[in-house]
Amino acid sequence: MSDITSxxxxxxxxxxxxxxxxxxxxxxxxxxxxxxxxxxxxxxxDNFEKAIDQSKKFDSNPNLDFKLPGIPIAVKDLFCTNGxxxxxxxxxxxxxxxxxxSTVTQNLWxxxxxxxxxxxxxxxxxxxxxxxxxxxxxxxxxxxxxVPGGSSGGSSAAVAANLTPVTIGxxxxxxxRQPASFTGTVGLKPTYGSCSRYGIVAFASSLDxxxxxxxxxxxxxxxxxxISSFDQKDSTSxxxxxxxxSKELSKDIKGKKIGIPKEYRVDNMPDEIEQLWKNGILYAxxxxxxxxxxxxxxTNYALPTYYIxxxxxxxxxxxxxxxxxxxxxxxxxxxxxxxEKTRSEGFGDEVKRRIMIGTYVLSSGYYDAxxxxxxxxxxxxxxxxxxxxxxxxxxxxxxxxxxxxKIGEKTNDPVSMYLNDIFTVPINLAGLPGISIPAGKDxxxxxxxxxxxxxxxxxxxxxxxxxxxxxxxxxxxxxxxWWLSE
Amino acid sequence: xSKNSEYLIERENKQYEVIIGLEVHAQVTSESKLFSQxxxxxxxxxxxxxxxxxxxxxxxxxxxxxxxxxxAIKTGIGLKAKINKKSVFDRKNYFYADLPQGYQISQYxxxxxxxxxxxxxxxxxxxxxxIERLHLEQDAGKSxxxxxxxxxxxDLNRSGVALMEIVSKPxxxxxxxxxxxxxxxxxxxxYLGTCDGNMxxxxxxADVNVSVRLKGETxxxxxxxxxxxxxxxxxxxxxxxxxxxxxxxxxxxKEIDQETRLFDTKRNETRSMRSKEDAHDYRYxxxxxxxxxxxxxxxxxxxxxxxxxxxxxxxKRFIDKFNLSPYEATIxxxxxxxxxxxxxxxxxxxxxxxxxxxxxxxxxVLNEKNLEISQSPVSAKNLSKLINLIKDGTISGKIAKTVxxxxxxxxxxxxxxxxEKGLKQESDPKAIEELINKVIENNSDKVAxxxxxxxxxxxxxxxxxxxxxxxxxxxxxxxxxxxxxxxG
Numbered sequence: 001m002s003d004i005t006s007x008x009x010x011x012x013x014x015x016x017x018x019x020x021x022x023x024x025x026x027x028x029x030x031x032x033x034x035x036x037x038x039x040x041x042x043x044x045x046d047n048f049e050k051a052i053d054q055s056k057k058f059d060s061n062p063n064l065d066f067k068l069p070g071i072p073i074a075v076k077d078l079f080c081t082n083g084x085x086x087x088x089x090x091x092x093x094x095x096x097x098x099x100x101x102s103t104v105t106q107n108l109w110x111x112x113x114x115x116x117x118x119x120x121x122x123x124x125x126x127x128x129x130x131x132x133x134x135x136x137x138x139x140x141x142x143x144x145x146x147v148p149g150g151s152s153g154g155s156s157a158a159v160a161a162n163l164t165p166v167t168i169g170x171x172x173x174x175x176x177r178q179p180a181s182f183t184g185t186v187g188l189k190p191t192y193g194s195c196s197r198y199g200i201v202a203f204a205s206s207l208d209x210x211x212x213x214x215x216x217x218x219x220x221x222x223x224x225x226x227i228s229s230f231d232q233k234d235s236t237s238x239x240x241x242x243x244x245x246s247k248e249l250s251k252d253i254k255g256k257k258i259g260i261p262k263e264y265r266v267d268n269m270p271d272e273i274e275q276l277w278k279n280g281i282l283y284a285x286x287x288x289x290x291x292x293x294x295x296x297x298x299t300n301y302a303l304p305t306y307y308i309x310x311x312x313x314x315x316x317x318x319x320x321x322x323x324x325x326x327x328x329x330x331x332x333x334x335x336x337x338x339x340e341k342t343r344s345e346g347f348g349d350e351v352k353r354r355i356m357i358g359t360y361v362l363s364s365g366y367y368d369a370x371x372x373x374x375x376x377x378x379x380x381x382x383x384x385x386x387x388x389x390x391x392x393x394x395x396x397x398x399x400x401x402x403x404x405x406k407i408g409e410k411t412n413d414p415v416s417m418y419l420n421d422i423f424t425v426p427i428n429l430a431g432l433p434g435i436s437i438p439a440g441k442d443x444x445x446x447x448x449x450x451x452x453x454x455x456x457x458x459x460x461x462x463x464x465x466x467x468x469x470x471x472x473x474x475x476x477x478x479x480x481x482w483w484l485s486e
Numbered sequence: 487x488s489k490n491s492e493y494l495i496e497r498e499n500k501q502y503e504v505i506i507g508l509e510v511h512a513q514v515t516s517e518s519k520l521f522s523q524x525x526x527x528x529x530x531x532x533x534x535x536x537x538x539x540x541x542x543x544x545x546x547x548x549x550x551x552x553x554x555x556x557x558a559i560k561t562g563i564g565l566k567a568k569i570n571k572k573s574v575f576d577r578k579n580y581f582y583a584d585l586p587q588g589y590q591i592s593q594y595x596x597x598x599x600x601x602x603x604x605x606x607x608x609x610x611x612x613x614x615x616x617i618e619r620l621h622l623e624q625d626a627g628k629s630x631x632x633x634x635x636x637x638x639x640x641d642l643n644r645s646g647v648a649l650m651e652i653v654s655k656p657x658x659x660x661x662x663x664x665x666x667x668x669x670x671x672x673x674x675x676x677y678l679g680t681c682d683g684n685m686x687x688x689x690x691x692a693d694v695n696v697s698v699r700l701k702g703e704t705x706x707x708x709x710x711x712x713x714x715x716x717x718x719x720x721x722x723x724x725x726x727x728x729x730x731x732x733x734x735x736x737x738x739x740k741e742i743d744q745e746t747r748l749f750d751t752k753r754n755e756t757r758s759m760r761s762k763e764d765a766h767d768y769r770y771x772x773x774x775x776x777x778x779x780x781x782x783x784x785x786x787x788x789x790x791x792x793x794x795x796x797x798x799x800x801x802k803r804f805i806d807k808f809n810l811s812p813y814e815a816t817i818x819x820x821x822x823x824x825x826x827x828x829x830x831x832x833x834x835x836x837x838x839x840x841x842x843x844x845x846x847x848x849x850x851v852l853n854e855k856n857l858e859i860s861q862s863p864v865s866a867k868n869l870s871k872l873i874n875l876i877k878d879g880t881i882s883g884k885i886a887k888t889v890x891x892x893x894x895x896x897x898x899x900x901x902x903x904x905x906e907k908g909l910k911q912e913s914d915p916k917a918i919e920e921l922i923n924k925v926i927e928n929n930s931d932k933v934a935x936x937x938x939x940x941x942x943x944x945x946x947x948x949x950x951x952x953x954x955x956x957x958x959x960x961x962x963x964x965x966x967x968x969x970x971x972x973x974g
Binding site: 079080086093098102199204236312316318322339359367 | 638777
């Protein structure tokens, strides 16, 4: 048996079912490794003591019918967890302990999983490098001083570094897929409305979706099966028949039509990304898929549209952090002064930037020119996909225009940082499911990902395509454990 | 409306007309709030009716209370208004300590109810007031500034309670019309059970828009909005004061600034709250946590089946069926409890007498004791018994008043009172004749005077006979027999 922490979810499950490993052994193994991995800074808050208690409790009366029997899982610190501090990576929620549980995490615990702790992320999920977190940047296990992507950077790093078997992140414009791509892991953003947003600290309500982040596609299918559910507590949750994704997972994608959008060949895209994409196309053909050139004409407008819609919603969603009811408060002589000090000191620069952009685009006199127009363009982007999906079953693109960059490299250049999400934001704007799978490496040996985009609620199809491609690509993340301390 | 009833404010040969539009905020009658399951009960301990959603905890999401939607549709139907099949909830963004989300969920561009109307019964005829729209929104919490000397305290019990904002067209022209309009609106909503209209508890408040113009002018003047006035009396005072302020400005050749004002009830004047330039930019946008609200025709039809007979229709029926005057009918239908009481009384008794007794004696008692008809000390059942005693001649109208006074004390049965006190009217001609004989015997001098032509003394004899009967003598019979005896 290989080292516990390097095992996949399915391996751990079968070892538990066959009584080869106890939940306690597994939980302790991950905790031990975490204790030696502080350099990566993946944890904002750990739950190790309680996790060990819960693993013992599980072992005393194990329910092996659970889909996640006694499996310890760390989650992004954007999910509210009952009794465990939830910060959203922000100073303003530094002392916030929810008295309630998000639906998505509740779904994990209801299937036997155990909370290991809360993973670092960009402040309020605003960022592409995990550098906006109040709790400091996260190291990418792939290489020292590399960003792990963002905003689910703690999550991607934790999976890649074997600090959690699987995890869940949230994706508003690429926050699951881009960090997955940067760390050589698998990340899926489900169709908008698949996973409940109840209990997830909101960034941009019309775009936010929770999703699985795993070592491989099969684990991803299982985790999606657990977290995807209809929830009456979220008015945008959609009631539809969800597949048993892991059971129905198949590598048979013969005859599937896969679209290649010409607009994703952006200027200055590195050759290695172009090559990665070509390889992906070849593998898909190898699997019997049919490759079809398609056009998504409004792709160019996706990023500017996203950077109007998302900040607009965020500016309003973050208004509740005002020092009145909970969280950080900086006292003032009067209400206005208390607001100003609390929000000036409580929020970081990137969050403030987006609140200001959002406030601006919603202001009287600018609303029509920005927000309303962006909503119209959003409809056009969605229509591009609708048209494309009348011809193809899925779309294949690179996940990101580059591999992981150095910590600090882009912190003073927000636009260059935003460009990282160029291939992922259109999918959020259109509400579609998208998955990033590791597909190759660049000249520095840093991982690169391919993205498979599906029709609404067609997660099974993109999982199957990814499963087939994964097999052909046979990606191996070579991570040297360089950060481990004794 | 006839010319002489116009409400005009005079200034040196000039007459100004006052133009008024109201934005009424009516609390929806509902067990729970618009987007959460917290209770809406009035008067609870501060912050005991607050859910995580109401207090805007991270990750909490609004879920629409369908009952409140139905209440809004019902009200729309009552206002003869268009129900919009598709409406949208927007966020109205502003910061305040009692607004936990930092925005109020309201309806901006697409309200649930469109244009409708309300008919006013004015002394000189009916007047139609247009309704511009009705939309649903959340109430804010309450900031309390006068308990702690150093801090403002916040009570979130009201936070998230459903309100209907009912916006009238600028069709109102006088404080009297405003009075009748608010009462009519309240009456309709109480008939429908969609708002209890309780102004003391803040269930009904209004923003009052006022402008003035010279009589005969067709363009509207610049308007000012007086925020959050919570009684009809204050609305009327605020309108008069504000209209005069505006006219004074115009008379001085000054311009009126469009602004939001507050009414100072102690000084009886409005003062500026913020100018148009300082107006909040609420940055309205559709709430991404809520899908557009879609209402099916089936739901509207289902709700229509639940609509009771409303005041206008009821009034017509009372006039047609019971032969009431429009005035009487208006009073009796003005609120649903009164009309229910009336209909209960007339089930078993005379309509004319019932009308007189309810609008006369009963209303006087309610007024005096400051009671609602639902708290009436005399039940409909006992009042109808009393009316029957009058109708069948068992007691006179005068005795009935004595009986009524006793009934008030614990809703006593008039039959028992009459029996116990022996108040039954004496209608036996022989008995009456006997007591008249006695009166004539005892007053032979007066009889002589009468017979010699002093006709006025007839009243004296009636009085004496009544006194002799201890007030129970049938007055008609006494009259008749006395005449026979004295003139015979």
